[in-house]
Amino acid sequence: MHKRRFLSLTHAIGCLIRWAFVGPRPDEEHWLSKFGGVESANPNDHQAQPFNRVEYTYALLTKELGIDMAPVDFIEEPTGRFHFLTKRFDRTADGGRIHMHGLAGLAHIDYNIPRAYSYDQYFRWRRIMFVVSASPR
Numbered sequence: 001m002h003k004r005r006f007l008s009l010t011h012a013i014g015c016l017i018r019w020a021f022v023g024p025r026p027d028e029e030h031w032l033s034k035f036g037g038v039e040s041a042n043p044n045d046h047q048a049q050p051f052n053r054v055e056y057t058y059a060l061l062t063k064e065l066g067i068d069m070a071p072v073d074f075i076e077e078p079t080g081r082f083h084f085l086t087k088r089f090d091r092t093a094d095g096g097r098i099h100m101h102g103l104a105g106l107a108h109i110d111y112n113i114p115r116a117y118s119y120d121q122y123f124r125w126r127r128i129m130f131v132v133s134a135s136p137r
Helices: 003-013 051-064 103-107 119-134
Strands: 031-034 072-076 082-087
Touching: 031 051, 051 072, 051 082, 103 119
Parallel strands: none
Antiparallel strands: 031 082, 072 082
């Protein structure tokens, strides 16, 4: 995104975007942003895909089901680009880090391969993690 356009976008929504390694000021929060306009993984498809709209919808459905989740929001540009925002769930109020690791990283799952992992495998991992975390130290 062109720097001038990016700065006008951040000014229009009333937020300040800073380098991730700078701690938040007392009146600030850490949020993640996923910028829209990303093309699909198919090298022949040069159309922007609605990945962020889908993820935002999933987040709203998750909250509607009563599952605890970090706050989410979005920015939509006049061009139609849809940027998904979520408050960082891996940070404390004072900016400290909370260690997180997802199943895809633990199991080295290639997200580019459709149906590379099953719910059965997920539940096996869940059982393993529960046993490890519940074991006496």
